[in-house]
Amino acid sequence: MLKHYELTLIIDSQLPEEAVEETIKRYETFVAGQGASVVNVVRRGVRKLAYEIKKHQQAVYAFVEFQAEPGILPELDRACKLDESVLRHMVVVSESGVAPAPSDAEEEDGHAEGEDDEEDAKDADGEDKVEDMDEEDVEEEDEKI
Amino acid sequence: MNRTRVKVCRFCEDKSLKIDYKDARLLQRFITERGKIIPRRMSGTCARHQRELSRTLKRARQIALVPFAAESVR
Numbered sequence: 001m002l003k004h005y006e007l008t009l010i011i012d013s014q015l016p017e018e019a020v021e022e023t024i025k026r027y028e029t030f031v032a033g034q035g036a037s038v039v040n041v042v043r044r045g046v047r048k049l050a051y052e053i054k055k056h057q058q059a060v061y062a063f064v065e066f067q068a069e070p071g072i073l074p075e076l077d078r079a080c081k082l083d084e085s086v087l088r089h090m091v092v093v094s095e096s097g098v099a100p101a102p103s104d105a106e107e108e109d110g111h112a113e114g115e116d117d118e119e120d121a122k123d124a125d126g127e128d129k130v131e132d133m134d135e136e137d138v139e140e141e142d143e144k145i
Numbered sequence: 146m147n148r149t150r151v152k153v154c155r156f157c158e159d160k161s162l163k164i165d166y167k168d169a170r171l172l173q174r175f176i177t178e179r180g181k182i183i184p185r186r187m188s189g190t191c192a193r194h195q196r197e198l199s200r201t202l203k204r205a206r207q208i209a210l211v212p213f214a215a216e217s218v219r
Binding site: 008010047049050051053059063088090092 | 166167204206207209210211212213
């Protein structure tokens with residue numbers, strides 16, 4: 001039974017652009033080769049990581065959406081693990097309508113735009129964080145523990 | 146604790162707001178300075194969306210789009 005999946009690739013940013021591209025392509029063809037169909041590929045470009053991964057502070061993000069039989073997943077996993085340029089990967093069962101949002105200010109390249117617009121999640125009154133006056137309370141909670 | 150505030154769930158209000166593990170900007174709003182997930186009573190989200198948020202935040206953490214823990218500025 002065909003399922004929708006989404007593969008997240010975190011690729012070494014030190015690699016030259018062609019190498020990165022080639023890495024991404026490798027998985028596109030891998031997926032296609034296994035009898036699955038690639039629906040979409042999004043390249044997010046370089047982004048600062050929230051924490052260090054394998055001594056890297058930043059990396060290239062790419063997302064490959066595809067449809068496939070669940071049986072190919074172990075193989076895909078294997079391929080990602082063996083690939084040295086892939087620092088981390090994650091396969092997720094797609095909810096419909098995947099729309100990768102643009103990353104924050106770090107993003108320079110222009111071709112990595114997703115299909116859907118990013119929702120600017122500010123409230124009507126311009127609040128940024130969800131908790132405004134409660135922020136201190138939450139921080140106090142942090143302290144207690 | 147302030148009991149009198151009636152807060153609506155952002156996701157219930159705006160149906161087009163999707164909880165997506167790739168959307169770091171949206172997700173950032175639901176973690177504290179230290180990187181902890183904001184409890185429902187603070188964020189005002191409904192039970193269902195809080196569960197979804199939690200799941201998505203944890204995914205985003207795996208992908209390093211959102212931190213597991215962050216040093217608060219002191």
